[in-house]
Amino acid sequence: MAPAWEHGDALTSRNRRARRITLADMWSDELVRARLHVVTGKGGTGKTTVAAALAVALATGGRKTLLVEVEGRQGIAHVFDVPPLPYEERRIAVAPGGGEVRALAVDAEEALLEYFALFYNLGFAGRTLRRMGAIEFATTLAPGLRDVLLTGKVKEATMRARDGIHSYDAVVLDAPPTGRVVKFLDVTRAMADLAKVGPIHSQSKGVVRLLHSADTAVHVVTLLEDLPVAETLETVAELDRADLRPGAVLINRARPSRLPERWATTGTDPAGSTNGQVDADRVRAGLLAAGLDLDSAVVNGLVTETVEHAMRVHAERQARARLADAGMPLIELPDLTDIGGDGVDLGGIYELSDVLREQGVR
Amino acid sequence: MSPETSAPPSFDIDELLTNRTTRVVVCCGAGGVGKTTTAAALALRAAEQGRSVVVLTIDPARRLAQSMGLRELTNHPRRVTPTKEIDLAGGAMHAMMLDMRRTFDEMVQAHASPQRAAQIMANPFYQAISSSFSGTQEYMAMEKLGQLVSVDQWDLIVVDTPPSRSALDFLDAPQRLSSFLDGRMIRLLSAPARAGSWGVRRLVGASFGLFSRAISTILGGQMLADASAFVQAFDTMFGGFRERATATYELLRAPGTAFVVVATPEADAVREAVYFVDRLATESMPLAGLVLNRTHPVLANLPAARAETVAETLQRSGNAPLAAAVLRLHADRVALAGRERRLLARFRRAHPAVAVVTVPALAVDVHDLPALRQIGCLLANRNTPPGIDSLSQIQD
Ligand SMILES: Nc1ncnc2c1ncn2[C@@H]1O[C@H](COP(=O)(O)OP(=O)(O)OP(=O)(O)O)[C@@H](O)[C@H]1O
Numbered sequence: 001m002a003p004a005w006e007h008g009d010a011l012t013s014r015n016r017r018a019r020r021i022t023l024a025d026m027w028s029d030e031l032v033r034a035r036l037h038v039v040t041g042k043g044g045t046g047k048t049t050v051a052a053a054l055a056v057a058l059a060t061g062g063r064k065t066l067l068v069e070v071e072g073r074q075g076i077a078h079v080f081d082v083p084p085l086p087y088e089e090r091r092i093a094v095a096p097g098g099g100e101v102r103a104l105a106v107d108a109e110e111a112l113l114e115y116f117a118l119f120y121n122l123g124f125a126g127r128t129l130r131r132m133g134a135i136e137f138a139t140t141l142a143p144g145l146r147d148v149l150l151t152g153k154v155k156e157a158t159m160r161a162r163d164g165i166h167s168y169d170a171v172v173l174d175a176p177p178t179g180r181v182v183k184f185l186d187v188t189r190a191m192a193d194l195a196k197v198g199p200i201h202s203q204s205k206g207v208v209r210l211l212h213s214a215d216t217a218v219h220v221v222t223l224l225e226d227l228p229v230a231e232t233l234e235t236v237a238e239l240d241r242a243d244l245r246p247g248a249v250l251i252n253r254a255r256p257s258r259l260p261e262r263w264a265t266t267g268t269d270p271a272g273s274t275n276g277q278v279d280a281d282r283v284r285a286g287l288l289a290a291g292l293d294l295d296s297a298v299v300n301g302l303v304t305e306t307v308e309h310a311m312r313v314h315a316e317r318q319a320r321a322r323l324a325d326a327g328m329p330l331i332e333l334p335d336l337t338d339i340g341g342d343g344v345d346l347g348g349i350y351e352l353s354d355v356l357r358e359q360g361v362r
Numbered sequence: 363m364s365p366e367t368s369a370p371p372s373f374d375i376d377e378l379l380t381n382r383t384t385r386v387v388v389c390c391g392a393g394g395v396g397k398t399t400t401a402a403a404l405a406l407r408a409a410e411q412g413r414s415v416v417v418l419t420i421d422p423a424r425r426l427a428q429s430m431g432l433r434e435l436t437n438h439p440r441r442v443t444p445t446k447e448i449d450l451a452g453g454a455m456h457a458m459m460l461d462m463r464r465t466f467d468e469m470v471q472a473h474a475s476p477q478r479a480a481q482i483m484a485n486p487f488y489q490a491i492s493s494s495f496s497g498t499q500e501y502m503a504m505e506k507l508g509q510l511v512s513v514d515q516w517d518l519i520v521v522d523t524p525p526s527r528s529a530l531d532f533l534d535a536p537q538r539l540s541s542f543l544d545g546r547m548i549r550l551l552s553a554p555a556r557a558g559s560w561g562v563r564r565l566v567g568a569s570f571g572l573f574s575r576a577i578s579t580i581l582g583g584q585m586l587a588d589a590s591a592f593v594q595a596f597d598t599m600f601g602g603f604r605e606r607a608t609a610t611y612e613l614l615r616a617p618g619t620a621f622v623v624v625a626t627p628e629a630d631a632v633r634e635a636v637y638f639v640d641r642l643a644t645e646s647m648p649l650a651g652l653v654l655n656r657t658h659p660v661l662a663n664l665p666a667a668r669a670e671t672v673a674e675t676l677q678r679s680g681n682a683p684l685a686a687a688v689l690r691l692h693a694d695r696v697a698l699a700g701r702e703r704r705l706l707a708r709f710r711r712a713h714p715a716v717a718v719v720t721v722p723a724l725a726v727d728v729h730d731l732p733a734l735r736q737i738g739c740l741l742a743n744r745n746t747p748p749g750i751d752s753l754s755q756i757q758d
């Protein structure tokens with residue numbers, strides 16, 4: 001596993017740098033208290049996969065969670081290998097210890113029609129308007145409207161309660177990618193584009209309250225590569241500025257370093273590394289010392305592979321250090337490709353969920 | 363690389379680049395697979411082969427842009443000054459970074475009187491769609507391509523495509539924007555009484571009025587008013603606008619155009635590549651081949667099982683930890699390369715006739731000219747540095 005990192009309170013930027021905590025504490029008390037877990041990250045880093053695993057982890061032990069997607073891509077159905085989800089909360093998985101995960105694919109057009117049905121008595125004509133593209137048009141005209149409708153639905157599910165008991169112990173949102181997420185969550189700004197009265201406007205105040213409260217945490221999924229790490233750091237800063245609360249950084253697809261610690265750190269200066277002189281000689285010597293009978297082409301090949309591996313490990317270590325500087329809890333999830341073949345199957349989701357639990361997620 | 367009839371065709375990049383009839387090369391693929399890198403590397407290689415080439419990049423990584431001498435969005439190509447070790451031998455390379463807002467403005471200016479253009483550009487609704495509408499970037503990339511072609515100053519144009527989840531967006535988004543702009547819906551919503559399109563009214567009857575009232579209570583009257591003013595001002599130039607977009611789209615089917623599809627050896631990216639190749643076929647757009655980028659070929663001809671066994675023995679003896687580690691990571695690599703080969707096989711089953719070239723992952727990101735050049739060599743399967751040559755043999 002990774003070296004010890006610097007951590008602090010997850011949710012206030014001021015305190016973040018303060019203390020060192022152990023692996024099992026990675027999921028701070030603030031995160032335990034959060035009820036809405038927003039999962040973002042650069043495109044393709046594993047938002048949907050990690051959100052699914054998080055929903056299972058949070059449902060473990062007899063709890064009930066809702067996994068929500070908002071981009072109309074049916075990513076959840078794909079991960080759980082079920083037919084496309086309707087705009088309706090459906091049970092999609094069970095969690096260890098009697099928990100239950102439900103799923104919902106929110107659709108902005110449906111949500112808008114829901115409003116119309118509710119407030120304008122627009123009945124079935126709404127379907128026709130939809131077919132004509134009128135609804136899509138309206139949500140295109142005001143992209144803010146789409147976001148407000150989507151977050152509105154998420155808020156409704158998060159706050160829904162009967163007899164003072166919440167319907168869901170936690171809601172996990174598979175959110176838009178890092179480039180768009182802050183705008184997506186910045187309902188106040190979106191509302192500035194819309195009419196100052198009416199049902200959507202009054203509901204949005206509650207949405208703003210929820211998103212900026214301690215009930216909400218925004219987690220960022222990343223890979224240990226330059227671009228996703230840079231986007232993660234930018235997003236955390238952007239979240240802070242927008243007064244939204246960054247939760248944990250979830251390092252996805254982490255791969256083990258095969259090299260003993262002291263070998264991995266030498267001779268990997270990116271500038272002079274393509275020939276990898278320093279490492280190469282050591283590796284060669286190591287292979288010879290082991291008394292292996294390998295021809296020279298094989299030895300050369302092994303040396304090059306080792307140098308490349310060392311460079312990757314080194315780059316990943318630097319990436320991890322940059323993330324640690326942001327002072328957020330870091331959670332690491334293994335790359336499962338080695339086990340599954342390609343992509344993550346349902347078993348993989350449970351496996352990732354276990355790894356999350358091991359790191360304190362509850 | 364034996365040209366056996368049964369062997370899958372290999373992608374001859376140099377033939378593509380040096381063939382004088384190739385005028386436009388479009389690099390497409392899913393998000394993050396290496397479209398921009400490939401576009402820049404192809405342009406550099408073409409210039410090295412003596413062509414006068416311009417590359418239109420979209421949202422390049424900052425360091426890559428800087429290496430081509432681009433520090434900001436430049437809507438007009440700049441000449442790339444090669445570093446010492448690169449010999450452009452009579453060719454020339456120009457590069458630019460698409461500025462979509464400026465391209466849109468210029469298009470408006472070209473189609474409307476100065477007064478009307480100013481009016482359109484001041485409209486808040488125009489400002490919103492020209493800077494943030496999804497699809498604007500694709501539309502403007504096409505528009506810019508059309509301009510570069512009509513200027514006729516380069517003998518080869520290499521085009522990068524916008525970052526997007528799906529490669530298909532490049533072909534579909536302009537159409538979406540265009541039908542949005544044609545204003546039918548805006549007119550209906552902003553003046554349903556006057557629009558008089560009883561075709562529609564008959565369909566939904568009185569509820570359309572209700573709908574448009576509902577929409578305007580939600581969006582606010584101002585937004586619809588702005589939209590409507592925009593449509594009125596835009597109306598006169600829309601014909602020209604659409605004609606132009608259609609012409610550019612046609613250009614993608616023209617004989618001198620070639621698509622290069624880029625994918626990484628990941629299930630999602632390969633699936634996208636399969637869809638995109640299908641689509642090109644449906645549209646009768648010419649596909650040059652697939653670049654499978656960032657592969658991890660095996661560099662040492664040693665079976666994984668043997669490596670594992672020896673590693674095991676060494677580990678038990680405990681006196682050669684480094685050698686054991688090296689053998690273990692070799693076994694990992696063999697497994698990875700095997701997975702990548704299976705993904706490639708999946709693509710080949712779907713499209714057996716498509717030429718493919720694989721480009722190994724460099725150990726560091728590609729953000730200077732020498733690295734671009736190296737990618738160019740790998741693309742062309744030529745003059746690769748020692749070590750890499752041997753691996754491409756093992757791989758196939
Ligand atoms: N820990 C992991 N190990 C192996 N493969 C993984 C892992 N996490 C995600 N993947 C794979 O990576 C790919 C992308 O994952 P996923 O769809 O979850 O990402 P995403 O961030 O939601 O993507 P998008 O931006 O397209 O929504 C999928 O094929 C998935 O199976």
Ligand SMILES: Nc1ncnc2c1ncn2[C@@H]1O[C@H](COP(=O)(O)OP(=O)(O)OP(=O)(O)O)[C@@H](O)[C@H]1O
Pocket residue numbers: 227391392393394395396397398399400420421422423523524525526655656721722723724725726727728729737
């Ligand atoms: N063969 C390669 N070896 C190593 N790194 C590579 C290779 N090809 C691309 N990269 C790196 O991968 C990253 C993504 O590449 P690039 O920006 O070209 O992708 P793209 O398809 O244009 O992405 P987007 O969809 O975001 O526009 C860059 O950091 C680039 O340096």
Ligand SMILES: [Mg+2]
Pocket residue numbers: 047048049075174
């Ligand atoms: Mg997703």
Ligand SMILES: [Mg+2]
Pocket residue numbers: 397398399420421422522523524525
């Ligand atoms: Mg790009």
